[in-house]
Amino acid sequence: MKSQMGATAMEFALLASLFLTLLIGTLEFARLMMQINTVAAVSQMLARAASKCDVGSVNAASGLNQFMPGLPTELLSVKYLPVGCGASDCQWVQVKTLPSISLNSTNPFFSSSLSWPERTVTQPRESLNSSYSAALSLLCHP
Numbered sequence: 241m242k243s244q245m246g247a248t249a250m251e252f253a254l255l256a257s258l259f260l261t262l263l264i265g266t267l268e269f270a271r272l273m274m275q276i277n278t279v280a281a282v283s284q285m286l287a288r289a290a291s292k293c294d295v296g297s298v299n300a301a302s303g304l305n306q307f308m309p310g311l312p313t314e315l316l317s318v319k320y321l322p323v324g325c326g327a328s329d330c331q332w333v334q335v336k337t338l339p340s341i342s343l344n345s346t347n348p349f350f351s352s353s354l355s356w357p358e359r360t361v362t363q364p365r366e367s368l369n370s371s372y373s374a375a376l377s378l379l380c381h382p
Contacts, residue, residue: 283335287363290333293380
């Protein structure tokens with residue numbers, strides 16, 4: 241009987257470490273998915289705002305930071321198509337997530353880095369002038 245003392249503690253230590261590893265991995269994956277979904281929603285919102293606001297007046301960094309502070313501000317880019325167009329001849333607005341930016345793990349025990357998926361949202365032009373609604377006023381400033 242004496243030879244079995246501490247066996248339960250060893251079994252618990254082995255199983256608890258596996259369980260905690262699985263739990264921490266699940267939480268990191270959930271955090272990554274939440275941030276990817278937030279960036280997707282913000283890119284759709286910015287594309288909609290850019291199709292209504294003045295050409296070049298949408299601030300992607302402030303739009304992103306309103307919904308998910310701490311994300312890199314260079315994650316989103318806004319383009320008006322065809323390139324070099326003005327308010328009268330733009331046909332499309334395109335918001336693109338840049339895939340070169342990576343998300344580093346917050347877990348101090350496991351270091352990992354995952355890249356963002358590239359996502360492009362394209363909206364047809366709408367007004368492209370200053371007659372936008374008050375709801376868009378937070379996104380429609382240079």
